[in-house]
Amino acid sequence: MPEEILDSSENEIVRQRKDKLSRLKAEENFNPYLIETFDRKNIISEIRSEFENLQPEQESEKIIQTAGRIMTLRRQGKATFADLADESGKIQLYFQLNSVGEENYNFLKKWVDTGDWIGITGRPCRTRRGELTIFVTEYKLLSKAIRPLPEKWHGLTDTETRYRQRYIDLIANPEVREIFRQRSLIISSFRKTLEAHGTLEVETPILSVIAGGANARPFKTFHNALNLDMFMRIAVELYLKRLVVGMMGRVYEIGRNFRNEGIDTMHNPEFTMMEVYWPYANYEDMMKLAEELIRNAAKAINKNIIERDGVEIDLNKPFEKISMLEAVKKYADVDFKNINSDEEARNIAINKGLGKDLKGNETKFTVLNLLFENFCEEKLIQPTFLTGHPVEISPLSKRDPENPEYTHRFELFMFGKEVANAFSELNDPIDQRERFEDQLRKKEAGDEEAHAFDEDFINAIEMGLPPTGGMGIGMDRIVMFLTGAKSIRDVILFPTMKPKA
Numbered sequence: 208m209p210e211e212i213l214d215s216s217e218n219e220i221v222r223q224r225k226d227k228l229s230r231l232k233a234e235e236n237f238n239p240y241l242i243e244t245f246d247r248k249n250i251i252s253e254i255r256s257e258f259e260n261l262q263p264e265q266e267s268e269k270i271i272q273t274a275g276r277i278m279t280l281r282r283q284g285k286a287t288f289a290d291l292a293d294e295s296g297k298i299q300l301y302f303q304l305n306s307v308g309e310e311n312y313n314f315l316k317k318w319v320d321t322g323d324w325i326g327i328t329g330r331p332c333r334t335r336r337g338e339l340t341i342f343v344t345e346y347k348l349l350s351k352a353i354r355p356l357p358e359k360w361h362g363l364t365d366t367e368t369r370y371r372q373r374y375i376d377l378i379a380n381p382e383v384r385e386i387f388r389q390r391s392l393i394i395s396s397f398r399k400t401l402e403a404h405g406t407l408e409v410e411t412p413i414l415s416v417i418a419g420g421a422n423a424r425p426f427k428t429f430h431n432a433l434n435l436d437m438f439m440r441i442a443v444e445l446y447l448k449r450l451v452v453g454m455m456g457r458v459y460e461i462g463r464n465f466r467n468e469g470i471d472t473m474h475n476p477e478f479t480m481m482e483v484y485w486p487y488a489n490y491e492d493m494m495k496l497a498e499e500l501i502r503n504a505a506k507a508i509n510k511n512i513i514e515r516d517g518v519e520i521d522l523n524k525p526f527e528k529i530s531m532l533e534a535v536k537k538y539a540d541v542d543f544k545n546i547n548s549d550e551e552a553r554n555i556a557i558n559k560g561l562g563k564d565l566k567g568n569e570t571k572f573t574v575l576n577l578l579f580e581n582f583c584e585e586k587l588i589q590p591t592f593l594t595g596h597p598v599e600i601s602p603l604s605k606r607d608p609e610n611p612e613y614t615h616r617f618e619l620f621m622f623g624k625e626v627a628n629a630f631s632e633l634n635d636p637i638d639q640r641e642r643f644e645d646q647l648r649k650k651e652a653g654d655e656e657a658h659a660f661d662e663d664f665i666n667a668i669e670m671g672l673p674p675t676g677g678m679g680i681g682m683d684r685i686v687m688f689l690t691g692a693k694s695i696r697d698v699i700l701f702p703t704m705k706p707k708a
Contacts, residue, residue, distance in 0.1 A: 220355045224320065228351055231318050239351045245326035248272040252295035255339060258331040266332035266342060273341070274326035274349065276378070278356065282316060291327070291341075294384065299340040300327060306344055315346070322352030370696050371704055383697075389508045390686045390698055394461060396507035397481055397682075400500050406457040406483060411446035413439060413463065419664065420444030420603075422646075422656045423466040426476070439465035444603065444677065447484045448632060449667045451675055459483035461682065472694040473624055476703050479682040484632070488676030490604075490615045493629035494592055497619055497678060498526055501590070505689055513689055515622045518588055520688075526619070529587075530595035531579050539582035543575050568652075572597035572612070587620035602642040602658050604630035619680075621688055629678035636669040 232238050249271045258267060275293035285304040290297055304312040319325065328345040357379045369376040369383075376383050398408065416435065418425035420442030430437050443460050450458050461481045468474060485492065505511055505522050513520050529537075536542050539559065546552050552571035556562065561577060569577070575597060587593065596616045598606060604614035619627035633639050643660045650657035686698040696702035 217355060221353060224351070224353050224355075227318070227320075228353070231351075235314070235318070237318075237348075239323075239348050242347070242349050245274050245347065245349055246272060247274045247326065250295045251275065251291070251293050251298045254298060254331060254341070255296060258333075258339060261331060261333040261339065263333050263337050264335055267330055270328060270330060270344075271341065272326070272328045274324065276352075277319065277321050277323050277325060280319070280321050285312070287312075287315060291325070292381075297381075299334075299338050300329070300343050301332075301334075301340050302343045302346070306342065307346065311346070314348075319348060320352065322354070322356045323348060324350040324352075367704075370702050371707075373700055386686075386690050386692060386698060387700060389690050392507045393504040393686055393689060394479075394682060396504040397461065397500055397680075400503045401459050401483060404457065404485075404496070406459050406485070407455060409447070409450060409455070409458050409460055410462070411440075411443050411450075411460060413465075415440055417659045417661050419659045419661045420446075421466075422600075422602075422658055424468055424655045426465050426467045441466050442480070442679065443482050444679065445661055445664045447482055448672060448675065448677065449664065451484050451486050452667045452670050452672050457483070457485045470703060472696075473684065475683065475695050475699055478695070478699070480679050481682055482677065482679040484675055484677040486673040486675050489631040489674065490594075490617055490629050490676055493676045493678040494526070494617060497592075497627050497629070497680065498590075500680065501685065501689075504685065508689060510689060514691065515688065518622070520589060520621065522590070524589075526590040526592055528592045528594060531575060531583075531593060531597075532595055534583040534587075534593065535575060535578050537583075538586050539578045541578060543571070546571055549574075570599060572599040576600050584620065584625075585623040588622055591620045592617045593620060598642070599645075601630070602646050603633050603639075605633050605635075606638070621684075624684060625681070626684045626688070627678060627680040629676065632672065632675040632677045634668055634672035634675060636665055639668060640665050 251273060254271055254273060261267060273291070273293070275291045278290040278292045278297065281288040287302040289300040289302070291300050302312065302315055307315070326347045326349055327341060327343050329341040329343040332340050332342050334340050357375050402408070414428070414430070414437045416437055418438035418441045420440070421444070423441040425441050426439040428437050428439065429435070441464055443462065443464070447458050447460060459482060461479065463477055464480050465477050467476060470476065483496070502511075502522050505513070511522050513522065532543050541555055541559075543552075546555070549570045552574035553565055553567070553569055556565060556569075556574050556577060559578065559582070561581060564577060594617045595607075595613050596604070596618070598604075598612055598614055601614040601616050604616040607613045607615055615631035617629050618625050633642070643658065643665070646658035647660045650659070683695050683698050686692070687695060690698065692698050
């Protein structure tokens with residue numbers, strides 16, 4: 208934190224601590240930053256678990272050795288109490304002059320501050336008041352903190368501070384650390400489930416000359432050595448399907464995508480996606496896999512019922528299904544089966560108050576999607592597979608042979624938000640070329656989110672893409688919903704932020 212943005216009291220504390228550090232080096236010939244290791248044999252959560260049955264005024268004979276950050280210090284003459292915290296929890300320490308020796312005790316009193324890192328050796332005990340405590344027999348100062356710990360009543364609930372300086376947020380709020388531990392467990396669960404199905408984890412390029420696989424605006428950069436414009440990937444779909452063509456079998460990737468779009472509670476320009484592709488499968492197989500992945504992830508963090516805004520979801524129940532036509536009829540009161548022209552559809556949109564969203568060249572299928580987004584999406588609270596997407600908005604999905612204007616695709620919604628998108632993948636290279644050409648016309652007409660034309664991908668599926676089911680799941684949103692976080696920035700360690708002026 209630059210000193211110019213600290214308040215005067217914090218500036219003074221920093222100056223005092225820097226002065227103390229200089230005196231520590233000079234008077235004691237001790238530089239805490241030269242310490243390289245400490246043999247931490249026990250973490251605090253393990254200590255609390257092992258010795259939870261100690262009775263008041265009972266002391267264990269077992270010697271433990273742990274380390275962490277001093278969160279509080281309470282000095283009382285010849286005794287000092289402290290709270291020691293590590294990544295797993297917090298425990299009280301008890302330093303006594305006779306136990307650690309006069310020289311070491313005086314060092315503690317003079318040189319150790321809150322925020323410092325120490326290693327300790329001692330015996331677990333329980334105080335008369337019932338507090339599990341470590342009676343310290345030896346300690347070692349491992350590192351000094353120059354800046355003061357944040358105070359609960361000063362800035363820790365400030366959203367800007369929490370996101371900009373996540374390290375402060377993590378120090379002060381154990382519940383934030385727990386969210387990110389749960390995030391790790393959720394992602395690990397996804398990997399275990401996919402690997403149990405014989406799915407190979409792979410890595411594909413982040414930089415590419417074409418941003419394909421989704422309808423989104425990419426970030427653009429320049430490669431100096433190649434003298435070439437390049438793009439940050441918006442999806443990994445086209446690369447993974449190339450691998451299926453190349454006979455790699457079932458493949459998946461969990462990684463970062465980048466979309467040059469807005470920031471809000473559900474969107475961050477840099478986000479984590481899981482995409483999976485199974486040869487010889489279809490979108491219905493992906494439905495089963497989606498339910499399995501999400502249920503297993505919930506079990507990994509010991510949750511099967513999740514809640515948001517007072518609404519509960521029981522993940523043990525089968526997920527619901529509804530087609531886009533059914534949803535628009537149910538929630539927007541429009542039966543699109545009876546609409547025969549683009550003009551008629553646009554007039555309905557105008558009558559529904561969506562005239563400002565129209566450019567005048569929309570087809571009835573884009574209007575159908577517009578009505579869904581405005582009147583239906585927020586109603587899909589319970590986990591719901593939305594099916595029956597028009598071909599026009601699904602350039603990479605197989606057509607429904609019984610209704611060729613629509614596709615074999617689903618989007619999974621929870622709490623009114625999309626969390627997954629899946630297809631029976633289009634493997635007809637002639638149809639794929641025609642759809643890319645249609646997207647190219649839209650891009651040339653000014654649609655910055657239209658899908659790019661990828662000639663090499665056409666070449667790949669001309670080699671023969673087997674029947675394939677594919678799915679993408681937004682990991683950040685899944686983590687949000689399973690952990691109860693309210694914003695995507697609460698589940699991304701370092702969310703994108705506008706720099707302070």
